[in-house]
Amino acid sequence: MNQDAHSLTLAEIATRLGAELRGNGAQRVxxxxxxxxxxxxxxTFLANRAYLKDLADTRAAAVLLHSSHAQSCPVASLTLANPYLGYAELSRLFDPLANRESAGVHPSAVVAEDARLGEGVSVGPQAVIESGVVLGDGVIVGPGCVVGADTRIGADSRLHANVTLYHGVIIGARAILHSGCVIGGDGFGFAHDGKGWHKIAQLGGVVLGxxxxxxxxxxxxxGALGDTLIGDDVKIDSQVQIAxxxxxxxxxALAGCxxxxxxxxxxxHCMLGGGVGLSGHLTICDGVQVTGMSLVTNSIHEPGIYSSGTGAMDNAQWRRNAVRFKQLDDIARRLSRLEKAERGA
Amino acid sequence: MNQDAHSLTLAEIATRLGAELRGNGAQRVxxxxxxxxxxxxxxTFLANRAYLKDLADTRAAAVLLHSSHAQSCPVASLTLANPYLGYAELSRLFDPLANRESAGVHPSAVVAEDARLGEGVSVGPQAVIESGVVLGDGVIVGPGCVVGADTRIGADSRLHANVTLYHGVIIGARAILHSGCVIGGDGFGFAHDGKGWHKIAQLGGVVLGxxxxxxxxxxxxxGALGDTLIGDDVKIDSQVQIAxxxxxxxxxALAGCxxxxxxxxxxxHCMLGGGVGLSGHLTICDGVQVTGMSLVTNSIHEPGIYSSGTGAMDNAQWRRNAVRFKQLDDIARRLSRLEKAERGA
Amino acid sequence: MNQDAHSLTLAEIATRLGAELRGNGAQRVxxxxxxxxxxxxxxTFLANRAYLKDLADTRAAAVLLHSSHAQSCPVASLTLANPYLGYAELSRLFDPLANRESAGVHPSAVVAEDARLGEGVSVGPQAVIESGVVLGDGVIVGPGCVVGADTRIGADSRLHANVTLYHGVIIGARAILHSGCVIGGDGFGFAHDGKGWHKIAQLGGVVLGxxxxxxxxxxxxxGALGDTLIGDDVKIDSQVQIAxxxxxxxxxALAGCxxxxxxxxxxxHCMLGGGVGLSGHLTICDGVQVTGMSLVTNSIHEPGIYSSGTGAMDNAQWRRNAVRFKQLDDIARRLSRLEKAERGA
Known part of the structure; x- marks a missing residue:
């Protein structure tokens, strides 16, 4: 990847991050x-003790780190209370996708006459914007995207290539929607008449904060009748299914799958690990974490960490039992031996 | 969502549903x-006892419900033996996507000269219809869809935006294919020569009823040689993989993932819960239900409910064992104590 | 599916496969x-003893099989040391997608002026090739694909319809990318400030061998900074997520999901079964197989077969324990009875 789209001085970076600079502010990176x-x-940056061993040998022009490590830094340093947060901001300063100028509406895009496009909107090649759509200022619609009728997208949101939004979807500001994602497809609703299935039309919508x-x-x-609701600042990874x-x-935050x-x-403030499954009609309270590939079949009313092989339970409890599961055949054989000894006694 | 596309009188609804109306048939909803x-x-409707408590306070013009609850209904009522089935039909009466007139072939679509399009077919913007395709009467192909060569789609089927069908796929009548789904991609078949993989061309097709x-x-x-076969009235949710x-x-019916x-x-008449995995080369008999995220590694020859943490078993058996799994560390410790006691005796 | 695109003589097939022919070499199939x-x-072919029973009754013109079964073959035979490998090669001889002539760049495709297209490249309808893209000789880009800026694709690679490649992705030679796959979307990286999430721009790329x-x-x-790396001859099934x-x-080889x-x-030379999950920051050594839907939360340093319901363990050990898990309620009851007997003694 070419990350050299532009250069910045260390002084500029320190100002943007609110970091304290030690070294030559005029140096460019x-x-x-x-x-x-x-x-x-x-x-570069140091945000995890595991990499402290690499600090002395770095060839970087400067290192973003916590003040407690500044003494060990062999080159220019920028110090911050939370260097990982600083890394996040730094990464965006060097993002080649940021701050692109609007490319306008590509001539190959098909945009309904009554669609309302804000200022600085980009619509990529082969994209389709259906009737009644409203795109806020600075929205970027990538190549091949389809934005269904009456859908509204808030300012500065970005749809990467080949995103599909159905009709009547509402997307907030500053959303980032990655390629191949689909928002607003029908929920899985059918009534059974004893012989087969009758479709329940899905009349609700989807609202993203x-x-x-x-x-x-x-x-x-x-939604079937009401809407599917995704709150502000929710982060959803790849291959996720939300019914x-x-x-x-x-x-x-919801990890992949x-x-x-x-x-x-x-x-x-919940965090669901990769591959976690939640059954329907549950209530999961604030502050719950579920570890990877756990199945949750009951509501959770206490914040904490939950895990399962066979059904969600407290993480610490799960660890003890999972070790014993590996001894289960041995446990059963020992039990049988004890029973025989008892019968013999 | 705007659900107000049109209005109906209660009398019209009662007739369509075969429901018995009590109240003013001329009233429009x-x-x-x-x-x-x-x-x-x-x-509105009442199809689940859990919501009976909401009946007295409803502000709806009318309620679709079972005759046993009609007495408690404070407004007009439509009674049916199966109100949930009635709700399904009702939902379709108010579906803004239903009964759309054909929009014809959008000028931006690319349709092969030899493709055969039935009456009332719609092909959306940026769609591609390849050579030899046959689209039955009333088929709707959404924006950005690609229909591969020689693929045939039965009457009144609908492809939402950005659906991909490979070559030689056969789709029956009244199918609904949601955005981003892909039908007819290669199966995962390779032969190993001791060093690496050799692709097995996937020469079969896919047939949907x-x-x-x-x-x-x-x-x-x-399919590798024969076809992948999906029977009539099969319902497949999002993020599903069928090899x-x-x-x-x-x-x-197959739930998500x-x-x-x-x-x-x-x-x-099988039902697979969300995230269920079935190993290859199995036979699952009619009438099997598998609960969410279970792994099935052996064929199933008896109808029933199956579940697993570690391998599919009968649902009732699974419940008992899953409770004990949470006590497993305790079980192992108690066993050790007994063994020590025995040795001491 | 029409597999009759062309015909070959048995002698031609024997030559292509390096097989020994017994029968009429001039016969066409x-x-x-x-x-x-x-x-x-x-x-046809016989590569699995389970189908030996079907050999005597075959109506095929010829059978590809191991020399040890040639005596039992009622029709012409082609013998090979590894008939399954021979089947792979045979399947490609009859692949209707192979050896297509270039269709050139479809007039509806949008190709950046500075994109470099090798000889014999095909770009399908509605495809988008962004600035700086390099397509090697013989590359096929299917309908509706989007190839992001500066992405490079090696010779003879094929993108089926509606594939999305982000910017700066590198794809090797002879790749096959199926519809709906997305390469180069942002990794899931965020820093938390105690209140909410701050995006970490994903500045790395993806490199496929x-x-x-x-x-x-x-x-x-x-990648976040460095690249996500997929080695030569890696085979990835459908619905897979690689972070x-x-x-x-x-x-x-990675199976579905x-x-x-x-x-x-x-x-x-690792093989991951369907639905397997690997936690982050692990190292899995060469030659590891993980059975379907297992969760691996620790690094694996020994080649072998691993499985889990509750955490990965050796496959043979897992089988014994999984059987006992079905007896767990019984085990616990028997243990309680022993404890009571002990207390009574």
């Missing part, structure tokens, strides 16, 4: 790299 | 909502 | 089918 890989044209990110190939289904009428509280069944409500 | 959310312009629905971002792979040469019997490995046959 | 389904116009296949609707995320900075060694969390390194 044109990219960001790890402690090990960084060269003299790069800035502000600052939501949705990963590649993820799907968020529209109809699910609600996700603000600031929650999570699946949430219909009408389940997830609280605020 | 223009939408469907839940007991709680419905206003005086809406019709009538009334099949496939959710967003799901994939159904083509080559799988067969799914009529009226079965299910994965079925190659050549497995699933019977009729 | 125009397709490949299973022992049971093959007719007199087909060649030669001979890589990626299934429908799979996603491979770009940022993952590395997969040469010749490894696998999920691999960030920065995990998988060795060479």
């Amino acid at each position: 044109n990219g960001l790299a790890t402690l090990r890989d960084a060269g003299p044209e790069h800035i 502000d600052d939501v990110e949705v990963g590649s190939c993820s799907s968020i289904d529209r 109809h009428n699910v609600q996700i509280g603000e600031h929650s 999570v699946g949430i069944a219909g009408s389940t409500r997830v609280g605020r | 223009n939408g469907l909502a839940t007991l709680r959310d419905a206003g005086p312009e809406h019709i 009538d009334d099949v629905e496939v959710g967003s971002c799901s994939s159904i792979d083509r 080559h040469n799988v067969q799914i019997g009529e009226h079965s 299910v994965g079925i490995a190659g050549s497995t046959r699933v019977g009729r | 125009n397709g490949l089918a299973t022992l049971r389904d093959a007719g007199p116009e087909h060649i 030669d001979d890589v296949e990626v299934g429908s609707c799979s996603s491979i995320d770009r 940022h900075n993952v590395q997969i060694g040469e010749h490894s 696998v999920g691999i969390a960030g920065s995990t390194r998988v060795g060479r």
Whole structure:
């Protein structure tokens, strides 16, 4: 990847990050790299003690780190209370996708006459904007995207290539929607007449708050009657399935391959590990973490860490039992021996 | 969502549903909502005892319910033996997507000269219809869809935006295919020569029966030699993976994130919960239900409910064992104590 | 499926496969089918003893098999040391997609002026090739694909319809990318400030080696700083999620619905069963197999077969314990009875 789109002085970076600079503020860097890989044209960072061993040998122009490590830094340093947060901001300074000028509406795009496009909107090649759509200022719609009728997208949101939004979806500001994701497809609703299935038309919508990110190939289904609701600052990874009428509280994060069944409500500040499954019609309170590939079949009313092989339980309890599960055949044989000894006694 | 596309009188609705009306048949409603959310312009329904408590306070114009609850209904009532089935039909009466007139072939679509399009076919913007394709009467192909060469789609089927069908796929009548789904991609077949992989060309196809629905971002792979077969009235949710040469019997339903490995046959009237995995080359008989995230590694020859943490077993058995799994560390410690006591005795 | 695109003589097939022919070399066949389904116009194969029973009754023109079964073959035979490998090669001889002539750049495609297209490149309808892209000789880009800026694709690679490649992705030679797959979307990286999430721009790329296949609707995320790396001859099935900075060694195969969390390194010649999950920051050595739907939360340093219901363990150990898990309630009751007997004694 070419990360050299532009260069910044260390003084500029320190100002943007609110960091304290020690070193030559006029020195320019044109990219960001790890402690090990960084060269003299790069800035790097130390946010995890595990990499402290690499600090002395770095060839970077400067290191962003905590003040407690500044003494050990062999090159220019920028100190911050939370260097990982600083790394996040630094990464965005060198993001080649940021601050692109609007490319306008590509001539190959098909935009309905009554669609309303804000200032600085970009619509990529082969994209389709259906009737009644409203795109806020600075929205970027990538190549091949389809934005269904009456859908509204808030300012500065970005749809990467080949995103699909159905009709009547509402997206907040500053959303990032990755390629292949689908928002607003029908929820999985059918009535059975004893012989076969009758479709329940999915008449609700999907509402995403502000600052939501949705990963590649993820799907968020529209509600059956009310809406599927994704709160502000919710981060959703790739290959995630969110069923109809699910609600996700603000600031929650869902890792890859999570699946949430219909009408389940997830609280605020929750974190679901990769591949976690939540059954339908559950209530998960605020502050719950579920470890990877756990199945949750009951509501959770206490914040904490939950895990399962066979059904969710407290993480510490799970660890003890999982060790014993590996001894289960031995346990059973020992029990049989004891029973025989008892019968013999 | 605007559900107000049109309005109907209660008498019209009663006739369509075959329901018995008590109240003013001339009254018009223009939408469907839940007991709680419905206003005086809406019709609502009661299909689950859990919501009976909301009946007395409903502000709806009318309620669709079972005759046993009609006495408690404070407003007009429509009674049916199966109100949930009635709700399904009612939802379709108010579906803004239903009964759209054909929009014809959009000028930006690319349609092969030899493709055969039935009456009333719609092909959306940026769609691609390859050579030899046959689209039955009333087929709707959404924006950005690609229909591969020689693929045939039955009457009144609908492809939402950005659906991909490979070459030689056969889709029955009244199918609903959601955005991002892919039908006919290569099955995962390779031969190993001791050093690396040699691709096995996937020469079979995919055949979907009538009334099949496939959710967003799901994939159904083509057969290696014979075809992958999906029976009539099979309902497939989002993020589902169906491998080559799988067969799914009529009226079965697969919830989100299910994965079925190659050549497995699933019977009729089966229900697979979210995230269920079936190994390859299995036979699952008619009438099998598998609960969420279970792994099935052996064929199932008896109808029933199956579950697993570690391998599928009968649901009732599984419940007892899963409770004990949480006590496993305690069980092991108690066993050790008994063994010590025995040695001491 | 029409597999009759062309016909070959048995002598031609024997030469191409390096097989020994017994029978009439001038006889023509125009397709490949299973022992049971093959007719007199087909060649078939026997690569699995389970199908030996079908050999005597085959109606095929010829059978590809091991020399040890040639005596039992009622029709012409082609013998090879590894008939399954021969089947792979045979399947490609009858692949209707092989050896297509270039269709050039479709007039509806949007190709950046500075993109460099090798000889014999095909770009399908509605595709988008962004600025700085390099397509090697013989590359096929299917309808609706989007190839992001500065992405490079090696010779003879094929993108089926509606594939999305982000900017700066590198694809080797002879890749096969199936519809709906997305390569180069952002990794899932955020820093938390105690209140909410701050995006970490994903500045790395994705590099695929030669001979890589990626299934429908799979996603491979770009690296945070360095690249996500997929080695030569890696085969990836459908619905797979590969997170940022993952590395997969040469010749490894990942079945459907696998999920691999960030920065995990998988060795060479590994095989991950369907739905397997690997936690982040692990190292999996060469030659590891993990059975379906297992969760791996620790690094693996010994080649072998691993499985889990509750945490990965050796496959043989797992089988014994999984049987006991079904007896767990009984085990616990028997233990309680022993304890009571002990207290009574």
